[in-house]
Amino acid sequence: MKRVTLDDVARLAGVSPATVSRVINDHINIRGEVRERVRRVIEETGYQPNVAARSLASNRSSIIGLIIPSGVQFVFTDYYLPVLIQGISQACNSHDYTLSLFLFQTLEEERRSIQRIAASGLIDGFIVTADVKDTELVSHLLAARKPFIQIGRPQDADLINFVDVENITGAYTGVAHLIQTGHQRIATIATKNNTAGVDRLAGYRKALVEHGIAIDNALIAYGDWTEESGYAAMQKLLNRKPDAVFASTDTMALGALRAIKDADLEVPHDIAIVGFDDAPIAVKANPPLTTIKQPTRQVGRVAVETLIDILQSESDTPRHIILPSELIIRASSYNGDD
Amino acid sequence: MKRVTLDDVARLAGVSPATVSRVINDHINIRGEVRERVRRVIEETGYQPNVAARSLASNRSSIIGLIIPSGVQFVFTDYYLPVLIQGISQACNSHDYTLSLFLFQTLEEERRSIQRIAASGLIDGFIVTADVKDTELVSHLLAARKPFIQIGRPQDADLINFVDVENITGAYTGVAHLIQTGHQRIATIATKNNTAGVDRLAGYRKALVEHGIAIDNALIAYGDWTEESGYAAMQKLLNRKPDAVFASTDTMALGALRAIKDADLEVPHDIAIVGFDDAPIAVKANPPLTTIKQPTRQVGRVAVETLIDILQSESDTPRHIILPSELIIRASSYNGDD
DNA sequence: CTGAAAGCGCTTACAG
DNA sequence: CTGAAAGCGCTTACAG
Numbered sequence: 133m134k135r136v137t138l139d140d141v142a143r144l145a146g147v148s149p150a151t152v153s154r155v156i157n158d159h160i161n162i163r164g165e166v167r168e169r170v171r172r173v174i175e176e177t178g179y180q181p182n183v184a185a186r187s188l189a190s191n192r193s194s195i196i197g198l199i200i201p202s203g204v205q206f207v208f209t210d211y212y213l214p215v216l217i218q219g220i221s222q223a224c225n226s227h228d229y230t231l232s233l234f235l236f237q238t239l240e241e242e243r244r245s246i247q248r249i250a251a252s253g254l255i256d257g258f259i260v261t262a263d264v265k266d267t268e269l270v271s272h273l274l275a276a277r278k279p280f281i282q283i284g285r286p287q288d289a290d291l292i293n294f295v296d297v298e299n300i301t302g303a304y305t306g307v308a309h310l311i312q313t314g315h316q317r318i319a320t321i322a323t324k325n326n327t328a329g330v331d332r333l334a335g336y337r338k339a340l341v342e343h344g345i346a347i348d349n350a351l352i353a354y355g356d357w358t359e360e361s362g363y364a365a366m367q368k369l370l371n372r373k374p375d376a377v378f379a380s381t382d383t384m385a386l387g388a389l390r391a392i393k394d395a396d397l398e399v400p401h402d403i404a405i406v407g408f409d410d411a412p413i414a415v416k417a418n419p420p421l422t423t424i425k426q427p428t429r430q431v432g433r434v435a436v437e438t439l440i441d442i443l444q445s446e447s448d449t450p451r452h453i454i455l456p457s458e459l460i461i462r463a464s465s466y467n468g469d470d
Numbered sequence: 471m472k473r474v475t476l477d478d479v480a481r482l483a484g485v486s487p488a489t490v491s492r493v494i495n496d497h498i499n500i501r502g503e504v505r506e507r508v509r510r511v512i513e514e515t516g517y518q519p520n521v522a523a524r525s526l527a528s529n530r531s532s533i534i535g536l537i538i539p540s541g542v543q544f545v546f547t548d549y550y551l552p553v554l555i556q557g558i559s560q561a562c563n564s565h566d567y568t569l570s571l572f573l574f575q576t577l578e579e580e581r582r583s584i585q586r587i588a589a590s591g592l593i594d595g596f597i598v599t600a601d602v603k604d605t606e607l608v609s610h611l612l613a614a615r616k617p618f619i620q621i622g623r624p625q626d627a628d629l630i631n632f633v634d635v636e637n638i639t640g641a642y643t644g645v646a647h648l649i650q651t652g653h654q655r656i657a658t659i660a661t662k663n664n665t666a667g668v669d670r671l672a673g674y675r676k677a678l679v680e681h682g683i684a685i686d687n688a689l690i691a692y693g694d695w696t697e698e699s700g701y702a703a704m705q706k707l708l709n710r711k712p713d714a715v716f717a718s719t720d721t722m723a724l725g726a727l728r729a730i731k732d733a734d735l736e737v738p739h740d741i742a743i744v745g746f747d748d749a750p751i752a753v754k755a756n757p758p759l760t761t762i763k764q765p766t767r768q769v770g771r772v773a774v775e776t777l778i779d780i781l782q783s784e785s786d787t788p789r790h791i792i793l794p795s796e797l798i799i800r801a802s803s804y805n806g807d808d
Numbered sequence: 809c810t811g812a813a814a815g816c817g818c819t820t821a822c823a824g
Numbered sequence: 825c826t827g828a829a830a831g832c833g834c835t836t837a838c839a840g
Contacts, residue, residue, distance in 0.1 A: 135591075137833060148811045153835060161809055180589035184525035185833030188816045193522065195570075214552060221573035225583060230592065232533075233571045235559035245563060251518035253473075253817095254568065359754070390756075416697070418728075475817060486827045491819060499825055523817030526832045591833095 136177045145173040156181060187253075195230045196220075196439060197255040199246075201262055201269050202236040210357070210383055211410045212428055213261070216283065219432025220259060227440055242269065250276030257439045259283060281439045281451070283431060285327045293442060295435045295453040297426040299328050299408075302457035303335025303378065306406040306424045309459055310376040311343045315404055319351040319374035321365045321384050332380040332408060348372075355384045362387025370395055375403060382409035385421055408457075420462040427455050474515045483511040494519060525591075533568045534558075534777060535593040537584075539600055539607050540574040548695070548721055549748045550766055551599070554621065557770025558597060565778055580607065588614030595777050597621060619777045619789070621769060623665045631780060633773045633791040635764040637666050637746075640795035641673025641716065644744040644762045647797055648714045649681045653742055657689040657712035659703040659722050670718040670746060686710075693722045700725025708733055713741060720747035723759050746795075758800040765793050 138156075142149040147166060154162055155170040173179070187193040198220055200213070217233075224231040232255060236242035249255060250273065258280035262269055270292065273280050281293040310318050320336045323329030333352070340347055350372050355361035362384030369377065370391065379385035385407030392403050399405055399419055407414050407423040414423035438451050476494075480487040485504060492500055493508040511517070525531040536558060538551070555571075562569040570593060574580035587593060588611065596618035600607055608630065611618050619631040648656050658674045661667030671690070678685055688710050693699030700722030707715065708729065717723035723745030730741050737743055737757060745752050745761040752759035776789050 135833095138835095139833075149834080150811060150813095150836080151809090154810085157835085163809060166809085178589070180586060180591075182526070182833050183590040183592040184522045184531065185816090186835075187522035188520070188526050188818085189833075189835040191816075191835095198571075217571070218573060218575075221571060222575060225574070225579055230587075231571050231573075233536075233555070233559060233569050235556060235569075236563070237556075237560060241563055248518060249568075251516070252521040253518075254521040473817095476819095477817075487817090488819080488827060488829095489825090492826085495819085501825060504825085520817050523832090524819075526834085527817075527819040529819095529832075 136179045141173050141179050145170045193254055193256050195232055195255050196224060197232045197234055197258045199234045199258055199260045202239045202242045211412050215410055215428040216432045219429035220436055223433040223436035246272045250278050257443050259435050279442050281435050283435055287327060291450050293451045295431055297455055298457045299331035300335040302424040303332040304339045305459045307336050307339035307378050310404055310406060315376035317374045319369045319377040321353050321355050321362055321379040323357055323380055324354055329380055336378055357381050359383050359387040363391045366391035378406045380408050382407035382413040382423055386413060386417055389417055422462045423460055424457050425460050426457045431455060474517045479511050479517050483508045531592055531594050533570055533593050535570045535572055535596045537572045537596055537598045540577045540580045549750050553748055553766040554770045557767035558774055561771040561774035584610045588616050595781050597773050617780050619773050621773055625665060629788050631789045633769055635793055636795045637669035638673040640762040641670040642677045643797045645674050645677035645716050648742055648744055653714035655712045657707045657715040659691050659693050659700055659717040661695055661718055662692055667718055674716055695719050697721050697725040701729045704729035716744045718746050720745035720751040720761055724751055724755055727755055760800045761798055762795050763798050764795045768793055
């Protein structure tokens with residue numbers, strides 16, 4: 133059983149290969165009758181275009197590469213990445229793009245591969261889950277002259293396409309909520325070295341300032357996205373007697389929760405917690421945590437759609453897309469479902 | 471700056487394109503001097519072969535597709551899949567294969583895509599994280615005559631390549647450990663509808679029988695891999711006064727742990743727990759859980775390497791690979807790291 | 809609206 | 825050990 137090719141279809145339909153190609157690619161200017169005839173033959177034969185041939189001839193592959201750099205250490209401690217990938221995959225499926233995944237463990241592996249990948253012509257464009265730290269990766273990508281879009285605002289550069297979440301406003305909303313519910317000594321567990329963390333800290337500051345509360349640096353601790361670091365940070369903060377804490381990740385919020393419980397304090401009675409992230413963690417906490425939910429799945433979808441748009445458009449005006457986050461206030465009793 | 475092609479390299483090196491191709495593909499029978507000369511030109515020009523052209527000419531793409539079927543609902547509640555993907559990705563990187571990810575949300579999406587993907591010629595072979603339920607997917611793949619390897623033993627069929635974990639022996643070891651540490655009324659939280667679950671239950675039974683303990687069906691409850699289901703199952707089991715429980719997933723073990731605590735019983739003093747899975751969950755539990763650790767990352771690597779081997783070999787003797795699992799006994803105090 | 813023809817950048821018998 | 829040539833299966837100006 134040999135593969136059926138475009139030429140076979142052309143012969144069977146009594147048209148030229150060019151016409152079949154045009155039908156497949158939805159070109160206009162095909163007579164309806166001819167189009168139908170070709171479509172019928174395609175249907176009957178089960179013809180599928182050969183991707184390699186198409187790619188070689190057209191210089192497009194319809195493959196999007198997702199790069200997860202070596203710096204992304206929290207791959208497995210967070211819900212973030214799996215959900216993001218789900219969003220990306222979904223969008224690829226519905227736009228008939230294929231997703232390629234590049235997951236790098238070490239910087240060396242990253243360096244070795246990225247050149248080869250970008251230059252091989254396999255991938256039309258990339259999505260990068262990069263961070264402030266990954267400027268090297270970004271410069272490689274720029275050098276390869278391949279279109280790419282970054283998930284998360286890059287530190288500098290307005291020249292880079294990105295889609296991000298409203299981190300500042302989100303954090304602001306969460307902290308304002310704490311203030312409005314009567315809290316005054318609001319601590320935060322922040323992160324360094326990534327723009328999301330920096331922005332969330334900025335939102336925290338802004339909320340305090342706008343509500344006339346002085347910023348007390350002793351109420352600011354830092355973690356590294358892990359639950360353990362949230363635990364440790366909260367232990368330090370407890371000495372300063374906060375009555376609420378805004379953790380810039382749900383995972384760290386979970387650690388904070390544990391530290392508070394271990395200190396025999398009650399949540400949210402003694403100390404209220406607000407987290408920030410993709411929610412399932414916050415929901416499963418006991419008591420479930422109030423959180424600022426970022427639309428991670430949507431971020432993935434929008435990244436794909438924007439990238440496709442970039443690939444198809446001529447202009448190279450950089451796209452900067454910022455999606456809203458949402459404050460979700462949770463009752464303090466856990467009923468076991470979601 | 472135009473792309474440099476194989477012909478450019480040939481011209482610069484003063485050889486024929488065929489020779490350059492042979493050098494790139496490590497064919498034997500190239501004079502050392504010529505090989506060096508060609509290599510130098512490749513180095514200097516930064517030449518990268520065009521994947522589409524190579525793929526069209528050779529009928530191989532060096533792309534492996536990872537299919538995660540719509541039935542895999544526990545994508546985000548388990549560490550399993552991310553770790554597996556990491557192992558797969560690692561192996562792909564080191565063998566110069568590219569990984570394509572196909573994540574299906576619905577059965578319809580799956581059906582619509584799988585045909586197209588298999589027939590497009592883009593992918594050399596597939597890895598499927600399939601389960602008993604996914605016979606439809608498997609038959610599609612068989613119909614497309616594309617090599618594939620399944621993660622997890624298929625229900626029937628010795629004709630299918632697979633790599634699996636020693637589920638029976640693993641569970642046996644865990645339950646035997648409970649018996650040896652003095653427990654008699656050992657309950658289990660099992661799962662249905664997947665061979666791993668069935669095998670783990672078989673291992674549980676075998677351990678009891680071989681140690682002369684009668685099997686009490688009242689001590690067998692079922693869950694669906696979620697923490698909630700583990701919680702509910704444990705609540706039922708508690709009425710039967712078990713002194714230990716073997717949960718066939720760490721996630722369900724976590725739910726069981728919570729149920730035991732909520733009943734004001736102590737772990738492991740009143741009831742010992744043994745889980746089965748990829749460990750990080752068990753480590754983070756408080757107290758950390760004794761668990762049978764499956765080598766998920768290695769499963770991923772082996773799957774890739776076996777698939778590559780299948781692609782390159784002539785024989786189609788099916789490969790059945792079963793990797794050992796390991797009992798990890800945890801002290802009952804949690805020190806917060808790992 | 810449609811076709812003939814060139815070309816995309818490789819690989820691989822075949823011949824020597 | 826090396827080269828000339830055909831061919832992989834498409835797309836796309838170009839011409840009509």
